[in-house]
Amino acid sequence: MLRKYLILIVFCCSAVVTQAQGLQISLTGMVTFNETQLVISEAGEDIEGTITSNSGVQLSIESNNYWDMKNEKWRIYVHKSNVEWNDGIKLEVKREGNGENTDNKGGTNIHDGTSYAEISDTPNYFFRGMGLIANIPLAFQLKDLSLTMGANDFETDVVFTIYDD
Template sequence: MKYTLALAFLFLGLLVNAQPMTVTVDGEVSFDGANFTISEAGEDFAATLESESSVFVSVNSDDNWDKKNNPNQKWKIEVVKEDLVWNDIVQLEIVRTGQGYGDKNNQISGGSSYQVVNNTSTFFFSGRGLVTDIPVQLRLSGLSVTLGAQDFETNVLLTIYDN
């Protein structure tokens, strides 16, 4: 009987944990004609191009038990890119430009200076609890007119882990 009970609780635990902390991203980043300006004939692009609009990252939980009983759960976010069409000369960099909104104890650290987004997952920033609308900006470097007229596309993937 007691083993059955133990297994039942364990199974219940699994069910409860089916919805861990989640990360969502709002906004879109597109570098197009408006960004690629050449002020005078004979010039190349600027060394770096920053995205005009920010992307907002939110850390949430669908688990009410977590929200109530573990409001300061530590987490970390890693970033990786999955290229659709890309040229390795072009570097994509990411930075966190703000704290977002959350409980005053929910401090975020890391990611406040530009770091290269690679094809292998790397640490971006960490924090605790639920935080919404953390602004994130992207920057391109290594672009040149010599690359020619073409389109590049990559998926930037943010993954949240318990920390």
């Protein structure tokens, strides 16, 4: 009889411990680029300048357990997973603002990521912060486009990963 209660207690404690995954990322919006930003002087030459996104994405740090995670430190890493991509094209991302504190008390605690950084195939550090923050605006840009790449649709998936400190 005691053995059954002991097993029940161990099972209940392990169920509480397995709830370690508390932070999560949500994204809203879609990245689009305006082709009218292209400056082409002659066929076969590289395209001058960069193309920046004209619509953005907002990233939010959320948690199912608000009280345990509202002061949690975290880091965001970013990488891309190519579907159909030309390695000569550089995709870059930056954080354009600090977002909003979800409890509406004071400012946000967020650092780094305010200048464009290239998104590679391996995860790289993007920015860090503390607490639950909503609507962090992100901007993207394309660089090193060339007419020699030909007319094609290029597609890649951008992956954001959150780690708690």
